[in-house]
Amino acid sequence: MSAAEANPISVEEFLSLESSKSLLRFITCGSVDDGKSTLIGRLLYDAQLIYEDQLAILHDESKNRSASDGDIDFSLLVDGLSAEREQGITIDVAYRYFSTGRRKFIVADTPGHEQYTRNMVTAASTADLAVLLIDARKGVLAQTRRHAYLSSMMGTQHVVLLINKIDLEDYSRKVYEEIDQDFRNFAEPLGFKSIKSIPVSALKGDNVTEISSRMPWYDGPALLPYLEMVDIGEKDPATFRFPVQWVNRPNPDFRGFSGTLRGGSIAVGDEIMAAASLQKSKVAEIVTMDGNLMQAHEGEAVTLVLEDEIDISRGDVLATPGDLPQSSDQFQAQIVWMLEDALLTGRSYQLKIGTQTTQVQITDIKYAINVNSLEHLAAPKLEMNEIAVCNLATSKPIYFDAYHTNPATGSFILIDRLSNATVGAGMIDYGLRRADNLSWQSFEVDAAIRSKMMGHEPAIFWFTGLSASGKSSIVDFLDRKLIAKGFHTYVLDGDNVRHGLNRDLGFTDADRVENIRRIAEVARLMADAGLVVLVSFISPFARERKLAREIAGEIEFYEIFVDTPLEVCEARDPKGLYAKARKGEIANFTGISSPFEAPKGPELQLPGAEKSATELADMVIKKFNL
């Protein structure tokens, strides 16, 4: 018989009890064999939170596991996906929900192996408290230090150190105290607000929901009672922040700005300022479907109507005049890298912060952090699961706060623009300069007027292909033919540009990225001046070609793939470069020791081995009606 049946209460009593409960979000982390899943399964089981049908399935499944003999395997409750069940390990973040008489809990279970740090960071980003599991036989491992550092970095300020499998160390007080001290020594500079060490056996249930009689020397609480009462304090930032999410415009008479308060509070009549335009107004109404409010607080999703018609759209941040978020297009941040391919400085990514999105480049990796020793290390690039302090530059100013003052307005994600994967997470330290000092000059004579003067539209033709594929010859013929037809053209050739503008760049991946960025910018400026720009450039990476297209903006951009097989290029080898590369005398040579990512959907593909350069140039003219 459950507690509920024993104490019948009315719905109103029950709801009032429910509404008085606070919510604790916590994460559990530890190494693969520390028994995390077993612990969570045990917590749910002991707190009578597992339904009978789930238990029946569990009994069935436990029989299939060689690891157990008749006992219930609690980890099966938690290891949700069949892929990981087959491997016997947890591979992703899983969220569990339970509630006791005092609190509601959301547990994020996070995996322990090294290569899945990104999951731990993901789970920690919304957690109030971290439960770190340690195998009593092994003590504090590199993994434990990593998890502690990540928790601290993500702003999770409370830690429970769960010293598990203490039964295998004969419930030894000495083992417990040594591990506790070892951890405290390491964690001291991380500045946690609270650290609580609890000796447990998740398998046997010691000190999980109830105090165990096997460790009379331990006078603290068991895990669950501790989680029920631990005070995590209030962390709501006091400063008003309202990132505009969606403009609410049902009819011409109503214009509201919908969003969630990410700090402070706001009342009808309060003065606000839009961070982008610096225009001021006052709050006329706070609208919800349940009726208008007099005021709204942090975390509430509302719609604000202002007294004045000022220019505001998604991505803007409303704040209090005199207490605005920082505004800059350059800032320093800590970045956690989550992609198998290393982060390269200069490469362009999509950045999402609050409701703002923009392009961003990592301009400088200042140092990486060794999470085991907390040492700072020089790092030319950032590999998966590494953490570094970096400088970033966005293509337009963004509005933000330092992460430690407001995580909601100081956190961002980085998105790969080709695969659309989330490749990094970042926490802003501070802005590097005020963006207001550098404003975009607008001029009277625009592209349309220039195009009229030239007698044709500007355009960028971007020729990509292997070295010796025939790009330059085709471009040379094309250039002559276009001039003869009265076009105003200019040729940007990869080799030539490297003698001047890009003299400072080498052939590493990072330098290649920057090389292309500069050429794309120059091509854009020339097209803006009204020219037809012919770019002849190996440009081996799809991402950078995409970047070039994006830099071109509204200017017509045509990608032309000179598709000449590697064997043909290598046989031609006019400059003897392939021969040298084969001997290992040239590092990072495209096609030999560095990849060429063939375009998937170019505007035109030229069969470089089958036709002459002048025939191929004619194909371009025909295709684009030049």
Add this chain to the structure above:
Amino acid sequence: MSVSQNSHLKRLEAESINIFREVAAEFDRPAMLYSIGKDSSVLLHLALKAFYPSKLPFPLIHVDTKWKFAEMISFRETVRQNLDLELIVHTNPDGEKGNINPFDHGSSNYTDIMKTQALRQVLDAYQVDAAIGGARRDEEKSRAKERIFSHRSASHRWDPKNQRPELWSLFNTRLASGESMRVFPLSNWTEMDVWTYIHVEKIPIVPLYFAKPRPVVKRQGVWLMVDDDRFPLEENEKPEMKSIRFRTLGCYPLTGAVNSTASSVEDIILEMRSSRISERQSRLIDTDEAASMEKKKQEGYF
């Protein structure tokens, strides 16, 4: 008692509203999957709140297998009229032609053709790039690991090993051409949260959730309601009237009833407090094998 006095529900409500608005702002052709059940009722209520005073900036889609409870369909029509909604109802025309049904074709075949395939058809036809659904993470183990914004390939497949990390409340909404997103604003709600929210917000739900004497037969240990005369009774089978209700709603031949006398939302909440059975047990499709939901999801089932 209203939501504003319950800090926990208020927090969940605000989070869901935030998700809805993000969908409206970031996608070109969103749509909301409306299954008529209690979770859909809550989802619709939250959507109305998110965009008030504007109308919903997307249509609702109901995949009708033709084997839903009759009371569900009449409830759907009432909601459509009362709220002046744009509601698309789709049935797999091939399945309808072949009279695909759960009795003759087996539950997994039927589910594939009338639900999974039908859903893909309608999402493709309307080029939906974000399909909002009412799934919760507490429902089932494979759901517990799904993202709030869950990516689908151009063939609607879910790749559980290659999910985008989801940090803070920042959602990566970028898609390549043909790909789509499934979005779950109720991810962090539990079954109890849904019921308490229905109670405090007085949200209308299908009467099948409330106990009342209904004609049922017992098959494989599960009470099934004989909702119409298409139910093929076996020789020795005779429907009996029992006071039952449903914890989840779907196709009537695949949805098990529970013995209950709970005839109001209050009764249901009190009954749930003492329940030791999870809600998914009444859905027959899950019992094939433990990992069945994950497999179905990979293939495009909601």
